[in-house]
Amino acid sequence: MVAVFGCGREPQRSAPGPGDPLPSIRLVAANRHADPLREWAQRRADKYGIPARALQAYGYATVALAQTQPACHLGWTTLAGIARVESDHGRHRGATIAADGSVRPQIRGIPLDGTSGTARILDTDATGRTGYARAAGPFQFIPGTWKRWGVRADTEYRTLATILENGKPSASGDSIGSPDNIDDAALTAGRYLCASGGDLATYDGWRRAVLAYNHSAVYVGQVHAAATGYTE
Template identity: 30%
Template sequence: MVEPTESVAADERTPPHRSWSSLLLTAGVVATGLVLVLTVGVTRPGAPRTDPAAGPGAIAAATTTPSLVPSAGAAAPRSAVAAPVDHPQASDLAELDNWARRLSAATTLSNAQLAAYGRAEMWLRGEAPSCRLSWATLAGIGQAEAAGTGPLPVPDAIWARFAARATQDGKPADRMNIDDAAYAMARYLCSGGADLSTAGGWWHTMLDYTRSEPRAAEILAAADTFAAARPGG
């Protein structure tokens, strides 16, 4: 049983130093709450989340490191022959294969590579219409990064967050599959919300990816070469 205690005045019951401590603690909690509210409020809806398992990789750096600024006069890649129009209710395979076959000789890329890059462009038109990603940019990355792993090298952090099966056949995404590699890279490039048909959007995205203006310029030169190709007979 709890023993009854004498009633005491409020100023006697709570020592002054405890009152100030309580006030300071309350102020700290309120300030922390405001910081959290403001932080959540400015997060862009739909922005890719950082994957803790991926570690401090390239994607996390794109959100925490200030973007590099390209040299004055930097331009976007030239316009390429567009990949076929996507037909959601019908198979696009024959049309895509024919498109790839007609461009293959002019680009020195294989039919399989062109079809993969073209399919990625097609899919991203629906997933991120404002991105305006061209297959030529993917081909430029493949050309410039050819010494890496896989048919189109995809960094570990990008693969961990953006890997998906491009052909939608129910199988898991395969890093060594050119279709899946191109699709993962396309999803990453379009994740920042930039318009890759503009110089500003293309360079902002590519510098976030490469963290190097010379490497981005190399990709641009390769993309321009591929974009200049025109279909054969």
């Protein structure tokens, strides 16, 4: 987790609402997959204090999972709540989101070396060098979680739908995407939450999903407070 926001108390026993309804869009194979949500996002960016490009990513992930895992009932407000807590919607330390969804400069958490209340997690990079892992991107994925669950949002839709419908950590190769791309990160976060919580319309399911993301009651309270703010 990069940043801390919210009250830090466990919320009332109700899941955050789903937020403003998303428009009906056709999910297709395209590099500009989030474009149909541009107008929806632009109209709400100032109201919620969220970059329009980030809202597009949250909306696309929500629509994709609604079509492939309808029993999950993921709301875009939950994705927005997590991204608010983790990176201020990809703006941590002055980062910005490019048109293609890339977040630059890349957002990295502290080394997970077992100190300051962190877990001790090792990671081997592409060069074969082993060091302490660091959470990456606007949704702050640790490398091991991304390798298991990461998915590229602009994957050809029939392939993407198969990955999402499976509901298991099976992405690989070109379909794994990047934690530094907000489209990929939002979709991966949604996929992970659905697999972890079941029905996110229920408080128990929602809480179980968010605890799987970060096992802290304080974190649950922070995400709940942020997500609930986007339902108003």
